[in-house]
Amino acid sequence: MRRPLIAGNWKMNLNRVESVSLARDLSAADLTSDVDVLVCPPYVYLDAVSSAISGTGISLGAQDVYFESAGAFTGEISPAMLTDIGCTFVILGHSERRHVMGETDGLIKRKVHAALAAGLTPVLCVGELLEERESGKTREIVESQFNGSLAGLTEEQVQKTVIAYEPVWAIGTGKTASPQQAQEVHADLRKMLADRYNSATSESVRILYGGSVKPDNAADLMSQTDIDGALVGGASLNAEGFAAIINAASVSAA
Numbered sequence: 646m647r648r649p650l651i652a653g654n655w656k657m658n659l660n661r662v663e664s665v666s667l668a669r670d671l672s673a674a675d676l677t678s679d680v681d682v683l684v685c686p687p688y689v690y691l692d693a694v695s696s697a698i699s700g701t702g703i704s705l706g707a708q709d710v711y712f713e714s715a716g717a718f719t720g721e722i723s724p725a726m727l728t729d730i731g732c733t734f735v736i737l738g739h740s741e742r743r744h745v746m747g748e749t750d751g752l753i754k755r756k757v758h759a760a761l762a763a764g765l766t767p768v769l770c771v772g773e774l775l776e777e778r779e780s781g782k783t784r785e786i787v788e789s790q791f792n793g794s795l796a797g798l799t800e801e802q803v804q805k806t807v808i809a810y811e812p813v814w815a816i817g818t819g820k821t822a823s824p825q826q827a828q829e830v831h832a833d834l835r836k837m838l839a840d841r842y843n844s845a846t847s848e849s850v851r852i853l854y855g856g857s858v859k860p861d862n863a864a865d866l867m868s869q870t871d872i873d874g875a876l877v878g879g880a881s882l883n884a885e886g887f888a889a890i891i892n893a894a895s896v897s898a899a
């Protein structure tokens with residue numbers, strides 16, 4: 646049985662005071678105990694948020710990491726730096742890193758391996774553009790990102806990885822994939838895992854949905870067989886709304 650995971654990707658939002666306040670409000674919220682909760686603030690507020698959520702059971706993640714462990718890489722952050730300040734997760738291959746920063750599957754793969762080697766859980770994102778969906782290429786694109794970004798992982802490593810399906814056309818647009826559209830891609834991803842590894846491994850990996858998840862659509866999405874949680878952007882910036890999404894994951898898990 647996969648335990649649901651609800652992750653908040655704060656992206657490049659909030660200041661220090663707002664970040665701490667959001668983390669404190671979430672810590673004080675009435676959250677179900679049968680859902681794992683993760684917050685991913687900007688790098689510069691990780692430390693402050695780490696203190697604010699200390700002892701609550703809420704996990705801390707970063708939004709990216711570099712694959713080298715130390716050295717002359719101006720502006721970059723290593724996996725060991727993230728574990729040092731209490732991170733246990735890292736989002737990798739987010740569509741904004743792929744499409745705004747130009748990250749390739751080759752680069753993302755190196756980051757996934759480096760994160761796992763440091764003991765971090767990667768939340769590896771895949772997802773198609775609108776024109777790719779409209780031209781019937783969703784499966785092909787998702788499969789090529791899956792193969793490229795998760796190349797060379799052992800069965801044990803992939804079991805420690807979380808996959809997030811985020812259709813690019815649904816991110817920040819208010820357009821959510823329907824539960825059926827999302828479930829179809831999640832089932833494809835699970836089949837890819839089964840084909841490459843085996844069914845036990847495939848059944849153990851958590852696959853999150855992301856793209857305009859809100860309190861009012863979370864339960865429907867989460868009730869789908871292969872949707873194990875959500876990667877939430879905008880709606881994770883409000884403690885009350887994010888708590889409602891977390892608790893919606895519990896209802897459907899019951």
Ligand code: 13P
Nearest residue numbers: 654816817856857878879
């Ligand atoms: P929104 O929830 O704002 O659409 O963002 C989704 C996302 O990109 C999470 O990583």
